[in-house]
Structures are given as C-alpha cells and as structure tokens.
Amino acid sequence: MRIYTRTGDDGTTGLLYGGRLSKDDLRVEAYGTSDEAVAALGLARAATTDERLAATILRLQRELFIVGAELATNPDNWPKLSAEKETKVTSPMVDALEGLIDGFEAETAMPKEFVVPGNSPSSAALDLARAIVRRCERRAVTMAGEGMLPDGEAVRYLNRLADLLFVLARFEERGFTPRKSDG
Numbered sequence: 001m002r003i004y005t006r007t008g009d010d011g012t013t014g015l016l017y018g019g020r021l022s023k024d025d026l027r028v029e030a031y032g033t034s035d036e037a038v039a040a041l042g043l044a045r046a047a048t049t050d051e052r053l054a055a056t057i058l059r060l061q062r063e064l065f066i067v068g069a070e071l072a073t074n075p076d077n078w079p080k081l082s083a084e085k086e087t088k089v090t091s092p093m094v095d096a097l098e099g100l101i102d103g104f105e106a107e108t109a110m111p112k113e114f115v116v117p118g119n120s121p122s123s124a125a126l127d128l129a130r131a132i133v134r135r136c137e138r139r140a141v142t143m144a145g146e147g148m149l150p151d152g153e154a155v156r157y158l159n160r161l162a163d164l165l166f167v168l169a170r171f172e173e174r175g176f177t178p179r180k181s182d183g
Contacts, residue, residue, distance in 0.1 A: 016069055016087070017077035027148060030139035031071035037132040038064045044125035048172060053122075056100065056168070060161065063093060070154050071140065078150045089153040097160040101167050108171045115170070123172040130165035133158055 012020045013028055021028055038061045045057040069087040073080070081088040117127035137158035143149050 015074055015077075016072040017074070017080050019074045019077075026139060026143060026146070027071060027074075030136060030143055031068045033132060033136035033139055034064050034068040034071060037129050037136060038068075040125055040129035040132050044122050044129060044168075044172075047120070047122035047125055050172065053168065053172060056104075057126075060164075063157075064161075066093070067136075067154055067157060070149070071143070075148065075150075081150065088150075089157045091153060091156075094153065094156045094160050097157065097164050101160070101164050104164070104167045104171045108167060108174060110167075110170060115166075117169070119173045123169040126165050126169035126172060130162050130169065133162045133165060137162060 007014065008023065011023050013023050014020055015027070041057050041061045041064070045054050045061070048054050048057070066086050067089055070081055070089050073087070083090045115127070117124045137155060140149065140155045140158055144152060144155055149155070
C-alpha cells in the first residue's frame with residue numbers, strides 16, 4: 001500500500017465518515033492541531049523515565065485521537081460519533097482528567113510565579129504540548145461558536161487537558177536542580 005494518494009494535491013483533505021474540505025478550513029486546522037499535540041506528547045513520553053507518567057501520557061495521546069475524530073466530523077455525520085467507537089468526547093473523559101490533575105497536583109509543589117519551560121526535556125515537551133492544546137482549544141471554541149461541534153465536551157476536554165499538562169510538567173520537574181545559567 002502506498003502512503004500517498006494524490007487526492008490532497010488539489011488542497012483538500014478527507015474527513016472522518018466522508019466529505020472533503022480545504023486544508024485551510026477551520027475544522028482541518030483544529031484536528032491538525034490536536035495531531036500536533038499528540039506528537040509533542042510523544043516527545044514527552046519518549047523523554048520521561050517515570051513509568052506512571054509515560055503511561056498517563058500514552059493514555060492522553062489516545063484520547064486526543066478521540067478529540068481529533070470529533071473535530072474531523074461534519075455535522076451531518078454527528079450521529080455516527082460514539083464513545084464505544086472512540087470517536088466522541090464524553091463528560092466522564094473530562095471528569096477523569098480532573099481526577100488526574102488532583103492526583104498529580106497532590107504530589108507536586110506548584111510554582112508561585114511564571115514558569116520558564118526547559119528544566120528537562122520531558123517537562124519542556126509537556127509545556128510545548130500544553131501550548132499546542134491551548135491553540136487547539138481556541139480553534140475548538142471558534143468551531144463551537146459557529147455550530148461546528150455537537151456539544152461542548154471537546155472544548156471542556158481540551159481546557160482540562162491543558163491544565164493537566166501544566167501539572168504534569170511541574171510533576172516531571174520534581175527534584176530538578178536548576179543550572180547556574182538558569183539563575
């Protein structure tokens with residue numbers, strides 16, 4: 001099987017459950033941004049030595065595929081979205097993120113000032129993923145405002161995910177000793 005299809009040579013791309021859009025469409029921008037976040041999380045997972053954190057990151061990567069599926073579905077195909085098919089963001093997914101935030105935050109000394117990313121490769125990758133998720137959230141908010149999402153769960157999920165990624169980056173920095181040049 002070849003990876004290239006040439007169908008996108010005209011500047012369009014296919015959507016989940018059918019249909020094509022311009023590659024600069026808001027919907028494509030949103031789900032493309034969720035894909036960027038998955039990749040940044042992969043970098044964080046590859047860099048961490050903490051097995052629990054790696055497992056959490058892998059879970060989040062898989063859940064972002066669910067977000068991407070919902071973002072990549074035209075309104076006439078929303079009835080095809082479902083939690084069982086892992087194509088629909090649900091309230092329990094958001095609740096689970098809150099549980100992760102509470103758990104990791106309880107083990108983490110939270111900063112009292114702005115954080116400059118870069119204390120470790122994995123925490124920097126988590127901060128990068130957080131910034132990308134915030135961009136995806138902004139695109140999803142615009143989509144929601146234009147009636148392009150079935151409900152508000154994807155926006156809620158992305159908002160909570162960015163909060164979790166901030167906490168995970170701080171968790172990953174625990175025990176970090178700054179370099180003299182970081183003074």
